[in-house]
Amino acid sequence: LGLVRLIRQMAPHQRIHASTQMSISNAEAIRWLDDLGIQRFVLARENSIQEIKAIKANTDKELEVFVHGALCVSYSGQCFTSESIGGRSANRGQCAQSCRFGYEMHVDGERKDLQGKSFLVSPQDLCGINEVPSLIEAGVDCFKVEGRLKTPEYVATAARNFDHAITSAQKNNVLDQPVYMKKQMASAFSRGFYPGWFHGVNHQDLVDGTFSSHRGFEFGTIRNVNGNSLEVEISEEQVRQGLKADFIKPGDGVLWVYRDRHGQSIEKGGFVFAVKSLSPKKFALEFSRDIAMDSIYSGARVYYNHDKDLKRDVALTVEDKERKKRIPVRVTASASLGQPLSVTYADGKYSVTATSESICEPAKNKGLNSLDLRDELFALMGSPFRGEEFEFATAEETPMFLPNRQVKELRQKLVKELTELRIANGPAADIVPETIPWSNGKKISGQKIAGVKLNLLL
Structure with missing residues (x-):
């Protein structure tokens, strides 16, 4: 003060x-x-x-x-607490994270079993x-x-x-x-x-009590252990919020937490080698054979804790200046059994649509999913465009199959058509960034005020 x-x-x-x-x-x-x-x-x-x-x-x-x-x-x-335990004041930016330590509970001199x-x-x-x-x-x-x-x-x-x-x-x-x-x-x-x-x-609810460090996003439970794979079911809460079984991909990391034969919580994890969809809310995650599997994992809580593409995406948004110069496009795709895959590219003014040569058929193994489609349709590094938004619409619960070659050909065809359309008609008008209404009245004036020499956050 x-x-x-x-x-x-x-x-x-x-x-x-x-x-x-x-x-x-x-x-x-x-x-x-x-x-x-x-x-x-x-x-x-x-x-x-x-x-x-x-x-x-x-x-x-x-x-x-x-x-x-x-x-x-x-x-x-x-x-x-931090200052009293280690002499590091949390109120001076030196917090030792004492709240993240494990503690025992003693009541009337007796240690309680905290399970x-x-x-x-x-x-x-x-x-x-x-x-x-x-x-x-x-x-x-x-x-x-x-x-x-x-x-x-x-x-x-x-x-x-x-x-x-x-x-x-x-x-x-x-x-x-x-x-x-x-x-x-x-x-x-x-x-x-x-x-x-x-x-x-x-x-x-605020304090779980069983862990204090990074675990990631909890999404389901292990229902079965089969060879070197785990069958995982997405929780009802996540299903209600719209999570689907195609969100995870090979190369991502997961962690599962189970109780050993002594009742202690144990963490184990690894990188996903392959994913097989079993239903809209159940899939099998296959791991390398050097990760030992055990039936005791059944019932374990499962967390998504590593996105293999995240570092790359962040690097692109932060460091890739050439990416920022390219034109953002919105990509929408729709598919249903017995019909060709339909894809649209739109740059805000022009849009082009094309369909695959073949129709979508029932998949014997892994079928079409939004993540793989997005990766293929966003592979635009050699073009003047960059993927900005993606939407995949399908009402099918049965996994669908379409050769990846046809998805790639669709992308190449649409990029060529959109490029030619822009050349023939001129580029779309620049999009002026929209300001957020509630912030307009809060901006500090650029006018210099005599005597202001200090900018301090208390």
Whole structure:
């Protein structure tokens, strides 16, 4: 507080944001600090959406809210455990993550059997992507993602998916299959995703207790062990959210957690060698023979924790300048048994459509799936285009087969037709990026204000 007053004396017009370390969790606290002229307050993570809405109704200050990242077991990060154990102050950016350690529980001098739950104070990670529309409606001015010491993949997936969620909410569109967004973000890093305190307090669900590090995206259960493969069934919850069995591909990594013969939780995992679809929500994952299989794995929880294409995709979006110069196209495909595959490429002004020579037939093994189709139809490196959006429509539950050569020929034909169409008619008009309405009034003016020499985030 003394530092804020000093800044106000030195630079009266300096913009100041109040960090979550100030533990602001109600409108009364904001009013108490009104004479300091703080423009934005980062609210405590413990606030529910209803509480945030009530705060906004009683203040004209900007509100910033955490929507993704690690959660602190202490109130708004006011934790002294790290300092007391190792002399490293969490409130000075030196947290030793004491909440991620395993602990014993003693009651009246007697040690309790926790049945494998030793991580008693390790919360799951916050993921509020489903809550974005409600938070905007509540009056939140800025979303905050915790990203300290995280990888480029973590930053890229969080920024990309939350940007898409915000844009969809601003257009009053329902967010399309957020489960796939969570899968992508969780593969970069996740201790399990939970909406935090947005819907109120529920500590029993917030803290799993069986792990404290990255596991990825939990999607199902092992139903059978057969040779060097695992039969996995997607959970009903994930099916309800739109997850389908074709989301996983060879080269991806999975982890499964089972209880050994002593009742202890054990983690095991590996890279997928092959995938065979068994039904819309069940598939067989084949692994290399150096991964020992055991019938004890039946019933194990399964996590998707490595996306083989993620590093490449992030590198393309961050580093490949040539990719940014190419023209974005939307690709849509549709297929049904007894009919040819239909594919459309659209650049925002022009579109071209073509169908395969052969019809789709029942597959004997692995059939057409959205991931393989996307990879083939997005293979545009030698063209002036780049794949931006992809949609695959089919009502068939039976796997369908079409020679990959025909998909490749479709892509080549459509790229040629779209290129010729643009040359003949001229390029489509440049698309002016759409600004987000709620941010327009929040932009800092480019006008220089005399005396401003310091930009400080408290």
